[in-house]
Amino acid sequence: xSAPLPTEAAGRPAxxxxxxxxxxxxxxxxxxxxxxxxxxxxxVLPALAMVALFFLYPLGLSAVSAFQGRDGGWTLAxxxxxxxxxxxxxxxxxxxxxxxxxxxxxLSVAIGGYLTLGENxxxxxxxxxxxxxxxxxxxxxxxxxxxxxxxxNGLMNNLLIGxxxxxxxxxASLLDWRGVVVTFVWKxxxxxxxxxxxxMASLDRSTIEAARDLGAGRLRILAEIVVPQVxxxxxxxxxxxxxxxxxxxxxxxxxxxxSPTMITVDMAYRINAHGDYGVANALGFVSYAMAGLVGWFYxxxxxxxxxxx
Amino acid sequence: xxxxxxxxxxxxxxxxxxxxGVSLHVRPGEFVALLGSxxxxxxxxxxxxxxxxxxxxxxxxxxxxxxxxxxxxxxxTAMVFQSYALWPHMTTAQNIGYGLKLRRWPRPRxxxxxxxxxxLLKLDGLADRNxxxxxxxxxxxxxxxxxxxxxxxxxxLDEPLSNLDARIRLELRYEIRALQQRLGIxxxxxxxxxxxxxxxxxxIVILNxxxxxxxxxxxxxxxxxxxxxxxxxxxxxxVVPLQATRxxxxxxxxxxxxxxxxxxxxxxxxARVEMPGSGPVAAHFRTESVRLxxxxxxxxxxxxxxxxxxxxxxxxxRWRYGVAVGGAVFLVDDDDRRTVGDAVAIVIPPxxxxxxxxxxxxxxxx
Numbered sequence: 001x002s003a004p005l006p007t008e009a010a011g012r013p014a015x016x017x018x019x020x021x022x023x024x025x026x027x028x029x030x031x032x033x034x035x036x037x038x039x040x041x042x043x044v045l046p047a048l049a050m051v052a053l054f055f056l057y058p059l060g061l062s063a064v065s066a067f068q069g070r071d072g073g074w075t076l077a078x079x080x081x082x083x084x085x086x087x088x089x090x091x092x093x094x095x096x097x098x099x100x101x102x103x104x105x106x107l108s109v110a111i112g113g114y115l116t117l118g119e120n121x122x123x124x125x126x127x128x129x130x131x132x133x134x135x136x137x138x139x140x141x142x143x144x145x146x147x148x149x150x151x152x153n154g155l156m157n158n159l160l161i162g163x164x165x166x167x168x169x170x171x172a173s174l175l176d177w178r179g180v181v182v183t184f185v186w187k188x189x190x191x192x193x194x195x196x197x198x199x200m201a202s203l204d205r206s207t208i209e210a211a212r213d214l215g216a217g218r219l220r221i222l223a224e225i226v227v228p229q230v231x232x233x234x235x236x237x238x239x240x241x242x243x244x245x246x247x248x249x250x251x252x253x254x255x256x257x258x259s260p261t262m263i264t265v266d267m268a269y270r271i272n273a274h275g276d277y278g279v280a281n282a283l284g285f286v287s288y289a290m291a292g293l294v295g296w297f298y299x300x301x302x303x304x305x306x307x308x309x
Numbered sequence: 310x311x312x313x314x315x316x317x318x319x320x321x322x323x324x325x326x327x328x329x330g331v332s333l334h335v336r337p338g339e340f341v342a343l344l345g346s347x348x349x350x351x352x353x354x355x356x357x358x359x360x361x362x363x364x365x366x367x368x369x370x371x372x373x374x375x376x377x378x379x380x381x382x383x384x385x386t387a388m389v390f391q392s393y394a395l396w397p398h399m400t401t402a403q404n405i406g407y408g409l410k411l412r413r414w415p416r417p418r419x420x421x422x423x424x425x426x427x428x429l430l431k432l433d434g435l436a437d438r439n440x441x442x443x444x445x446x447x448x449x450x451x452x453x454x455x456x457x458x459x460x461x462x463x464x465x466l467d468e469p470l471s472n473l474d475a476r477i478r479l480e481l482r483y484e485i486r487a488l489q490q491r492l493g494i495x496x497x498x499x500x501x502x503x504x505x506x507x508x509x510x511x512x513i514v515i516l517n518x519x520x521x522x523x524x525x526x527x528x529x530x531x532x533x534x535x536x537x538x539x540x541x542x543x544x545x546x547x548v549v550p551l552q553a554t555r556x557x558x559x560x561x562x563x564x565x566x567x568x569x570x571x572x573x574x575x576x577x578x579x580a581r582v583e584m585p586g587s588g589p590v591a592a593h594f595r596t597e598s599v600r601l602x603x604x605x606x607x608x609x610x611x612x613x614x615x616x617x618x619x620x621x622x623x624x625x626x627r628w629r630y631g632v633a634v635g636g637a638v639f640l641v642d643d644d645d646r647r648t649v650g651d652a653v654a655i656v657i658p659p660x661x662x663x664x665x666x667x668x669x670x671x672x673x674x675x
Contacts, residue, residue: 206394210452212381213359213388214408214459224407228398 063288066281078278082286085266085279090286092260096177096252097245097290100184101238107185108193109234113222116200117208135190139183140250146183147254150174179255180262184245192237199233200226239298243291263287310337310493311372311385311462313358318367320353327353329519330367335463338493340486342500342510346542349516351499352467358497359465360384372462387456391468393448395440401427401451402436408459426454429488446477453485457492464489466498470505482509503543507531515539533581537591537665545593545663547639549614553664554587560664561587567615567634573659580662589667598661601630601643604652612662614639614655621649 069075083090111131118124134142149155150173157171174182203226211225227234249264257265263283270280313335320328328350335341343351356362358369360381369377376384387408395404402423409419427433430450435443440451449469456464466485470478486509489496500506506513507527515522515530515538522542523535534540541548552563560580564570573580584590592612607613619638620631627642632655641655 204392204394206390206392207396209361209381210388210390210394210455211396211407212361213386214455215382215411216407217382220411225396229396231398 059288062281062284065277066285069278078282079285082279082282086263086283088260089263089266092177093246093262093264094290096180096184096262097242100181100188100245101242103181103185104188104192104241105234105238107189108196108237109222109227111189111193112197112200112230113218113226115197116203116226117218117222131193132190134187135194137187139187139248140254142183142187143251143254146179146186146251147175150179150182150255175255177256180252183251183255184248187251188241188245192234192241195233195237196230199230203229235298239294242294246287246291311495312337313463313495313497314368314370315354315358316368316370318354318357318369319365320350320357320362321365327519328357331516331519331521332367333514333521333524335495335497337495340489340496340498340509340511342498342506342513343516344500344503344506344513344542345516345522346501350519351501351516354516355388355465355467355497355499358463359386359388385462386465387459387461387463388465388467389449389452389456389469391471393445393452393472395448395451395455397439397441399440400437401432401440401443404440404451405454405458408455412459422458423454426458429457430454430484445473446481449473449481450484453488457488457494460494462495464494464496466496468499468501470500470502478505485509515542517542534593534663535583537593540593540663540665544597545595547594547596547599547641549592549594549634549637549639550667551590551592551612551664552588553582553590553592555582555585560659560662562612568613571609571612573610573612573662575659578660580659580664582664584664584666590664591667592657593663593665594657594661596629596640597627597642599641599655599657601632601641601645601647601653602656604654607654608656611659612657614657616653616655618647618649618651618653621647 066078067074067076069077111127115124115128118127137145147154151157152171152173154173156174157166160166161168161171207229208221208225211221216225247264249262249268252262252265253268256262263286267280267283270276270283313333315331315333318328318331319326331350331354333341333354343354345351353362357364358371360376360379360383364377367377368375371384371386396407399407402420405426406419406423409422414422423436427436430453432447432450432454435447440448443451449472452469469485470481473481482505498506498509510527512524512526513530514524517538523530523539525533530539531543534543534545537548540546551565554561554563555575558575560573560575560582562568562571562573575582582590602608602613604615614632614634616632616634616639618630619633622629627644628646630641630643630647630653631638632641632653634655639655647653
């Protein structure tokens with residue numbers, strides 16, 4: 001999307017050197033291509049430098065050092081060690097993030113769907129006002145809140161006991177993988193719901209009315225008319241939140257620090273306790289691989305969408 | 310094929326009334342056009358019938374069943390939208406077959422029905438095409454096929470031709486009308502295009518400010534507009550104020566600054582007057598139903614206005630002139646070529662005159 005901007009911008013300033021360089025030289029084509037090309041590069045350069053300096057370089061360095069020993073030679077030892085020690089955590093991480101993404105998808109579609117198709121005005125207004133709040137709360141604060149909410153003597157169990165739903169003896173702590181999933185879903189649903197609800201709101205209302213008019217109920221309209229039309233937005237939202245959840249350390253650290261845990265916690269441990277950057281980078285490399293996988297899926301999806309149009 | 314009864318329908322949006330006690334009966338198999346300028350309530354009436362607009366008072370019955378408070382999905386109506394409202398993630402065939410899928414038809418039957426619709430609407434070969442690849446006219450045909458496939462009690466058309474270019478619009482007018490007659494389906498069509506309503510509908514309902522101004526066949530409302538509003542809306546928008554007295558068989562028009570006194574016959578071939586006794590009237594006439602004459606050659610049996618040509622244009626077929634009479638300018642069509650500045654007479658035959666009491670006319674258009 002941003003691609004046309006630099007080239008467009010590059011085309012215009014080219015007129016300047018051309019008029020200035022009018023020293024009677026008949027070799028116009030050569031005089032034209034030189035400055036054109038140069039100006040284009042000059043204009044893109046600052047942005048390119050930022051990307052290279054603050055993104056490509058650290059990324060490359062971390063990827064490369066995953067395959068280097070302490071002596072600087074090439075080795076697979078770090079990767080082997082990372083898999084020996086943490087393969088369970090890798091599977092755990094992937095499972096947690098996938099499960100959270102799936103729940104986020106269901107909930108954000110439900111929220112967006114209700115905001116779009118709901119007929120109780122009070123409920124719609126209330127939901128619209130409420131659902132965005134977690135967006136403004138940092139992960140670490142959310143994790144802290146969940147610790148006091150989901151603990152054995154936490155607010156949730158107190159409420160359930162007070163309400164007579166469970167006996168005091170039945171109260172159990174949810175501060176394990178379930179707590180991580182709950183926190184991730186609580187924190188990420190508003191983000192995806194915001195995107196999805198926006199896309200749903202910009203749909204042509206009459207496509208929804210046409211389905212209702214032919215006799216479709218609201219659940220059917222949501223599943224067969226609304227969601228298919230906002231699918232690209234939903235997928236983008238889910239991929240972005242997949243990558244975000246993959247990189248969060250505070251939540252697993254505070255809610256589920258025991259093994260198996262997420263690889264962000266392991267990376268921190270390798271560095272803080274052992275100064276072992278090699279294995280930490282190898283774990284980071286596994287993270288990139290997971291994020292790269294969904295990135296690839298996104299691109300493939302995007303290309304297919306573009307092809308259909 | 311079903312009938313539609315609308316009785317004393319009232320609809321308001323946030324305090325302001327959009328429909329003011331509208332009553333309408335559409336007979337089975339009839340094609341009715343709701344005609345009016347924007348904001349007159351015609352689309353609201355259609356959406357109230359389809360169930361998308363809640364009703365404040367009155368009653369709607371389709372095929373004898375009271376549906377006043379039924380949600381849209383429980384009414385056997387099918388709507389065709391101005392924006393087509395096709396589902397972009399479905400093919401042509403899936404769009405047309407969706408209503409049948411909702412009705413749990415078995416797949417082979419759906420395929421059969423869809424094929425029939427595609428044939429009927431001249432969309433053969435486009436079944437598996439994504440609807441976003443179709444032209445505007447093709448899209449609206451698909452939308453029509455989707456509505457007709459479920460064989461609804463009532464077909465509702467919400468300005469379906471407004472987004473199409475002129476040529477396709479003319480073509481589809483006749484196609485929709487022919488299809489409606491062939492299938493014998495009851496249809497209600499909303500439009501702001503007078504000609505579209507005239508050529509498509511069996512009867513036309515003219516709405517003004519949330520109330521029905523007149524209901525009638527195209528010929529009735531054209532030849533006998535019931536009010537100054539209807540007359541103006543249907544093209545009789547040249548208005549000249551006159552002093553007139555109605556007798557049993559004639560209309561006696563008193564002389565004015567730009568015309569002589571004249572006595573015109575009343576009735577079918579004569580002038581139409583919507584008032585008893587005498588008083589000031591607003592006389593409406595159409596651009597195309599009068600002619601021009603040279604200043605001296607005026608016939609005795611017509612109202613003649615003396616004026617001067619201020620503008621000339623040739624829209625095709627006949628010339629169109631702007632003629633200044635007193636302070637007003639009237640548009641008049643004429644066969645002959647004339648020059649701007651010529652002194653002419655506008656000859657208005659009695660049958661071209663629609664007179665309404667002046668006071669009511671002022672109130673009607675306010």
